[in-house]
Amino acid sequence: MPKKRSLLQSILLGAAILAAMVIYAYGFQVTKFNLDETKDPRRQTQLTRILRALARPDIFEYDKEEYIISLPVFTPCPANLPAAPAVEPDAPYLVMTPACAEPGSMVTVEGFNFEPNTTGPLNFIPPSGVSLQIGNIETDAHGHFVLSARLPKRPDTVAQELRAITRRNVGVPHFSKNAIETWDKIIETVFLALLATTLGVLIAVPASFLAARNIMVPITSPLTSVALSILLIPLGLVAGWTVSDWMRHASTALTANLWVNLVTALVVPVLIWFGVRWALPSEEIEKPKTTLRIARLTVLVFVALLTVLELYLVSGMSIRLGNALVQPLGKLGFLGKFFSNLGDLLDYAINLLVAIAGAGLLGDLASKFGQRIVDYKNHLVNRIINAVLGTAAGATLFALIGAGVNWLYQFDNPTYTLVIPAIVGALIGLITTAALSRNATLPIGFVIYTLTRTLFNGLRSIESLVMVIVFAVWVGIGPFAGVLALALHTIASNAKLYSEQVEGIMAGPLEAITATGANRLQTIIYAVIPQIIPPYISYTMYRWDINVRMSTIIGFAGGGGIGFLLQQNINLLNYRAASTQMLAIAIVVATMDYLSAKMREKVI
Amino acid sequence: MLTIQHVTKVYSPANVKALDDVSFEVSRGQFVAVIGLSGSGKSTLLRCINRLVEPTSGRILFDGQDVTAANAEELRRIRRKIGMVFQHFNLVYRSPVITNVLAGRLGYVNPAWSLVNRFPQADVQKALQQLERVGIGDKAYHRADALSGGQQQRVGIARALMQDPELILADEPVASLDPVLAHSAMQILEKINQEDGVTVLCSLHFLDLVHRYAHRVIALNAGRVVFDGAPEEIDDVRFKEIYGQEAERVG
Numbered sequence: 140m141p142k143k144r145s146l147l148q149s150i151l152l153g154a155a156i157l158a159a160m161v162i163y164a165y166g167f168q169v170t171k172f173n174l175d176e177t178k179d180p181r182r183q184t185q186l187t188r189i190l191r192a193l194a195r196p197d198i199f200e201y202d203k204e205e206y207i208i209s210l211p212v213f214t215p216c217p218a219n220l221p222a223a224p225a226v227e228p229d230a231p232y233l234v235m236t237p238a239c240a241e242p243g244s245m246v247t248v249e250g251f252n253f254e255p256n257t258t259g260p261l262n263f264i265p266p267s268g269v270s271l272q273i274g275n276i277e278t279d280a281h282g283h284f285v286l287s288a289r290l291p292k293r294p295d296t297v298a299q300e301l302r303a304i305t306r307r308n309v310g311v312p313h314f315s316k317n318a319i320e321t322w323d324k325i326i327e328t329v330f331l332a333l334l335a336t337t338l339g340v341l342i343a344v345p346a347s348f349l350a351a352r353n354i355m356v357p358i359t360s361p362l363t364s365v366a367l368s369i370l371l372i373p374l375g376l377v378a379g380w381t382v383s384d385w386m387r388h389a390s391t392a393l394t395a396n397l398w399v400n401l402v403t404a405l406v407v408p409v410l411i412w413f414g415v416r417w418a419l420p421s422e423e424i425e426k427p428k429t430t431l432r433i434a435r436l437t438v439l440v441f442v443a444l445l446t447v448l449e450l451y452l453v454s455g456m457s458i459r460l461g462n463a464l465v466q467p468l469g470k471l472g473f474l475g476k477f478f479s480n481l482g483d484l485l486d487y488a489i490n491l492l493v494a495i496a497g498a499g500l501l502g503d504l505a506s507k508f509g510q511r512i513v514d515y516k517n518h519l520v521n522r523i524i525n526a527v528l529g530t531a532a533g534a535t536l537f538a539l540i541g542a543g544v545n546w547l548y549q550f551d552n553p554t555y556t557l558v559i560p561a562i563v564g565a566l567i568g569l570i571t572t573a574a575l576s577r578n579a580t581l582p583i584g585f586v587i588y589t590l591t592r593t594l595f596n597g598l599r600s601i602e603s604l605v606m607v608i609v610f611a612v613w614v615g616i617g618p619f620a621g622v623l624a625l626a627l628h629t630i631a632s633n634a635k636l637y638s639e640q641v642e643g644i645m646a647g648p649l650e651a652i653t654a655t656g657a658n659r660l661q662t663i664i665y666a667v668i669p670q671i672i673p674p675y676i677s678y679t680m681y682r683w684d685i686n687v688r689m690s691t692i693i694g695f696a697g698g699g700g701i702g703f704l705l706q707q708n709i710n711l712l713n714y715r716a717a718s719t720q721m722l723a724i725a726i727v728v729a730t731m732d733y734l735s736a737k738m739r740e741k742v743i
Numbered sequence: 744m745l746t747i748q749h750v751t752k753v754y755s756p757a758n759v760k761a762l763d764d765v766s767f768e769v770s771r772g773q774f775v776a777v778i779g780l781s782g783s784g785k786s787t788l789l790r791c792i793n794r795l796v797e798p799t800s801g802r803i804l805f806d807g808q809d810v811t812a813a814n815a816e817e818l819r820r821i822r823r824k825i826g827m828v829f830q831h832f833n834l835v836y837r838s839p840v841i842t843n844v845l846a847g848r849l850g851y852v853n854p855a856w857s858l859v860n861r862f863p864q865a866d867v868q869k870a871l872q873q874l875e876r877v878g879i880g881d882k883a884y885h886r887a888d889a890l891s892g893g894q895q896q897r898v899g900i901a902r903a904l905m906q907d908p909e910l911i912l913a914d915e916p917v918a919s920l921d922p923v924l925a926h927s928a929m930q931i932l933e934k935i936n937q938e939d940g941v942t943v944l945c946s947l948h949f950l951d952l953v954h955r956y957a958h959r960v961i962a963l964n965a966g967r968v969v970f971d972g973a974p975e976e977i978d979d980v981r982f983k984e985i986y987g988q989e990a991e992r993v994g
Contacts, residue, residue: 419855421863422848510814647833651899654793655906656823656850658815661857665846669837 192714196722200315201308206254208232208305209264211298213239214290221298231282233303242292248274250303253282259305261286265293276303317716320704325723327618328700331693332686335622339629339686340679346630347637348663350591353649354641358584358659362572363521364509365581366528369536371501379497383490386447393448394455404452407445414442443496450489457482513578521577526569533568534561591634598631603689604696611697621698625686633682640674641667676742680735687731691724744942745769745792745910750801752787752966761787762798763966769944771909774936776957776974777946780986784966785946789912792944793825794818806909823850826903826941828932830915832895834902836888840879843887843898844870847905866905873901877931893924900931911935913945917952925949929956950977950992 144152166172176182208231213220216239226232231252240246248261253276261274274288293299314322348354360368394400418435427435461479465472512524541560550556607624614620644667652666694702701720708717745768752762761784769775777785790796792803794810803810810821826847834843848866849857856862874880877897882890887898896916903911913932917925933956936943947953953960954974962970962977962985969984970977977985982992 415855419853421853421856421861422851422866423853424851514814647829647831648835650795651827651829651833651902652835652846652849654795654822654825654827654912655847655902656819656821657846657857658819658854660854661849664857664860665838665842665849666835669835672837 189714193718193721195715196718197315197713197715198318198719198722199312201312202310203306204309206231206305206307207302208250208253209300209302210235212290212301213298214242215294216240217296233301235301240290242290242294245287245289248286248288248301248303250276250278250284250286251282253278253284253303254305254307255280255282257282257305257307259303261288262302262304263291263293264300264302265291266295266297266299270302276305278305315719317708317719321701321719321723324701324704324720325727328690328694328702329687329727331618331621331698331700332625332683332690335625335690336629336679336683336686338622338626340633340682342626343630343633343637344675346591346595346634347641348667349587350595350634350638351641352588352638353644353646354663354667355584355588356582358582358587359580360506360583361509361513362575362579362581363512363525363528364506365583366525366532366568366572367505367509368502369532370528371505372498373535373539375498375501376494377497378501379494380490382444382497383447383493386444386493387451387489390448390451390455393452394459397459400452400456400459404449404456407449407452411442411445411449414438414445418442447489447493450485450492454482454485454489457485518577522572525572525577529568529572530565531568533564533566533571535564537561537564537567595631595634598627599635601628603628603693603698607693607696607698616697616699618699621690621693621700624698625689625693628689629682629686633678636678636682637671637675640671640678644670673742677739680738684728684731684735688728691728744771744806745944746802746804747788747792748802748804750788750791750798750803752784752791752796753799760966762791765801765963765966765968767961767968767971769942771942772936772940774933774943774956774958775945776953776960777944777963778948778950778953778960778985779946779963779969783963785963786914787966788963789827789914789944789946792910792912793822793827795827819850823906824909826906826908826911828896828899828903828911828913828916830918832892832899832919834887834895834898836886838887839884840874840887840890840898841867841870841883844873844883844901844905847902850906870901870905873904874898876904877901892920893927896920896924896928897931900928900935904935908941910942910944913943915946915948918948925952926955932956950974950982953977 210233211224212235220239223234223238229252231250234249234251236247236249255278257276257278259276260272261276262270263273264270271291271293273291274286276284276286278284393403418438458479459482461475461477461482464475464478468475512521515521537560538557541556545551545556603624606627607620610620610623610627611617614623648666648670649662652662657665690698690700690702691705692702694700694704695706697703701724705717705720705724708714708720747765747767750762750765751760753760763784765784765788777788779785787796791798792805792810794813798811801811805821805825808817808821810818813821835846842860845862845866847870848862852862852866871880871883874883874897877900879890879894879897879901882894882898887895890898896919899916911932916932917928920928929952932943932945935941945957947957957974960970960972960974960977961968962981964985964987970981979992983990
């Protein structure tokens with residue numbers, strides 16, 4: 140037996156219904172809901188016109204030929220009207236009724252054997268040759284038209300001329316100019332989406348691990364290590380950047396000559412290989428001696444430098460080779476261009492990669508060294524070291540934040556943007572280290588996880604249509620801006636999707652691999668990655684699908700692709716052309732939909 | 744070789760005491776069964792030993808080394824000497840069998856080489872040998888999910904063997920298998936225990952398996968050790984202490 144509704148519940152329900160009504164009433168008000176407009180006949184005609192234009196996309200066209208039929212006419216009627224010119228029964232001809240008339244009087248003009256369903260002007264040509272339009276021809280399915288027209292007030296004694304101009308199609312239909320442009324742009328659009336997806340996914344995949352709760356949250360680090368890392372990571376960034384600059388200089392000497400470049404580019408990897416084989420033994424039962432470890436570390440540093448050098452050599456080679464190939468490859472010259480572009484890209488990326496690697500290396504060293512300090516069980520020494528490091532780290536962190544804020548808002552007052560933050564940070568660092576125990580661990584993984592999540596959520600909430608405005612300013616209006624905007628959005632949204640997949644993996648294998656003594660990196664490679672490959676592929680396909688759809692409209696905001704053309708044609712009221720582009724978009728999106736669904740079925 | 748001293752584990756948010764002052768010692772070469780009701784703390788106990796679960800207090804010594812105080816590098820070296828076998832096998836199902844078995848070497852190989860999925864040739868040979876030993880040498884290059892439950896557990900055992908373990912922790916290794924397969928999996932563990940002298944700490948549900956394979960039984964109830972002795976000593980009184988007053992013996 141259902142319980143009877145109490146009075147209060149009834150009142151609340153009534154209030155809820157009332158509230159809903161108010162909300163919808165306001166909704167109608169603000170969205171200017173207006174049925175009168177839809178009934179307006181003028182607007183209805185416009186709508187019909189646009190719908191009809193949209194239904195006839197401008198894809199095919201004929202070559203046109205102008206077709207002129209003329210009839211000598213007299214106005215006013217002369218004394219003796221010459222006989223009408225003889226007509227061939229199958230050829231087009233004009234007939235005016237009456238055969239001659241006063242200037243300014245109405246006549247009926249009839250045409251026979253014209254092109255069916257065609258239009259054109261009917262002109263009156265006086266002896267001066269100045270054409271005067273007196274009507275519009277519209278032939279029926281039999282090529283016949285009847286038209287009432289008023290003769291102009293141009294009396295003359297000699298014969299004047301009525302001239303009907305029509306166009307007729309010649310030859311076979313071919314793609315219109317608009318169709319060809321649309322084709323070019325739709326190809327551009329698909330590749331724009333491909334590049335954006337590739338770029339975005341390349342970054343989103345590693346980033347997704349930082350945003351995965353089950354990977355990150357268990358990571359904790361001793362306070363000492365965290366403080367050291369905060370101090371050393373910026374240093375690592377700068378050092379990496381500087382080192383790669385040195386290597387760039389060093390490589391210029393080698394890339395100057397083609398053969399030197401080629402030989403060194405081939406020899407250096409061999410050196411790297413032997414260095415790595417020696418310095419990283421594949422298995423080690425006993426802990427190595429300190430001297431051996433130092434020797435290995437030294438070799439590894441050399442190997443790292445050589446690797447950076449090799450990257451520059453490879454980039455130099457591919458720029459050179461690519462450029463050299465552009466001419467001989469002829470139509471396939473874009474392949475050469477592609478290689479030289481890749482070389483360029485690599486050249487740009489090395490600085491950043493090496494800087495990040497430097498930061499990672501020093502961060503790793505910091506955390507290991509921090510652990511050593513914590514393991515060194517002298518509490519007073521630990522405490523003092525923690526206090527010093529904590530103070531310095533707090534000061535550095537806050538000064539860096541201050542510098543960032545200053546860059547953005549240009550306060551240009553070092554007291555407020557550097558000194559005060561540094562002091563506050565130092566105090567916070569000192570208080571934190573004093574408050575925590577000497578071997579306290581900080582949930583550094585949770586902090587990184589939260590920061591990444593927040594960053595991605597923020598980025599994701601900005602539509603790529605907005606992002607493209609910024610990129611268009613940076614790299615100019617065009618498809619490249621679109622690629623960057625879509626890539627950025629791809630990073631944000633796919634990193635989140637991917638990380639949810641990482642969070643959803645089976646915990647069992649993770650546990651089993653951890654139990655073998657694998658470190659975190661190995662656990663990820665052997666327990667996490669095999670599990671996430673299918674969903675990652677599936678989400679990547681899905682994202683490409685989305686990016687194709689997005690890239691069709693990113694041109695609206697200056698991002699290149701077919702959207703630009705579409706917007707242009709809509710603004711020019713060229714609805715038939717716009718209709719072609721919409722059709723192209725529909726076909727591409729539907730195809731992508733189908734293909735991505737098929738491919739996702741395959742991988743799962 | 745394994746000493747558990749006053750180990751207590753409290754799961755923090757719910758404040759559940761999974762282990763309550765557990766102490767015992769296991770000598771080398773013993774086959775020890777851990778029994779108790781579901782939720783009595785068997786899994787937590789096994790996982791505390793290699794610190795998959797961090798004990799709240801107490802000390803665990805393995806071969807004289809303090810497991811509870813080990814830092815990351817030391818823990819890695821301890822863990823690689825402790826093989827683990829799981830109720831649900833915990834294989835990586837999309838990877839081939841051989842990769843699952845090789846994963847047992849991860850505690851030994853250099854992490855840098857794992858980045859490119861490279862194992863020394865000797866390890867690959869060893870993995871094939873271990874698969875032969877557990878009787879599924881022909882399945883090495885099948886995907887793990889293409890194997891039956893009994894075969895999957897053999898892969899799990901082969902993975903543990905790859906570690907050259909001194910101790911194997913088996914967490915209800917046969918609970919997902921039918922009686923016939925259960926016995927064959929237990930026989931493999933018995934063989935490892937007798938031939939290689941590997942100490943085995945195995946949680947079990949069925950007393951007949953305990954009687955058949957174990958040298959010693961440790962019984963847990965609500966996180967406390969309520970019995971520690973030979974399997975034959977478990978009479979009806981002891982049985983009710985371990986499993987509660989309503990329990991009845993089966994099998």
